[in-house]
Amino acid sequence: MSRPPHAREKVLDAFEAILIDDGERSATLDATAKAARVSKGGLLYHFASRDDLIAGLIERLETLADADRDRMRTAPDGPVSYYVRTSVVEDAALARALVAASRVAQGGSTAASDALHRVRDAWAELLRPHVRDDTALDLVMLVGDGLYYNHTLGFAGAAAPESSGPMPTGEQLRKLIELTVRATS
DSSP: OOOOOOHHHHHHHHHHHHHHHHOGGGOOHHHHHHHHTOOHHHHHHHOSSHHHHHHHHHHHHHHHHHHHHHHHHTOTTOHHHHHHHHTTTSOHHHHHHHHHHHHHHHTTOHHHHHHHHHHHHHHHHHHGGGSSSHHHHHHHHHHHHHHHHHHHTTSTTSSOGGGSOOOOOHHHHHHHHHHHHHHHO
């Protein structure tokens, strides 16, 4: 039997959902409290300000990205294959945290922008020993970025899912991964 989410997580879930669905300007403390179904006092107990909510979102993002890098390190098909394959979004929680943090960064949050750079840099450093040079690393990262970007076009608040870019699956994705590994080894 699963337990209901802790109030703090419930507030973060609501903040994240508003950012994704309605955009950064809509993610106010009042809207977050209402969406989380908590009183404003209950929200303020966990997050004294919007900046504290953003800090909580960043902490969530970094925790999820750390777990993703742990999986990448031990992936049977290797870190490069894992990175490209999961750029089509295997971890929905991580994808949501990335999109939400991106929305806050686009709204001018230096803290969110810095966190996104730290996450991307950590992925790059993990991949670096598995590619032949910096140009190969750039190729892997850009393939992953493109796949992820095309996927996020289908997130609520963005374009309709049918307007997202090419999303390789199955054999097509396997061939893309194989080509990327060959080109960068």
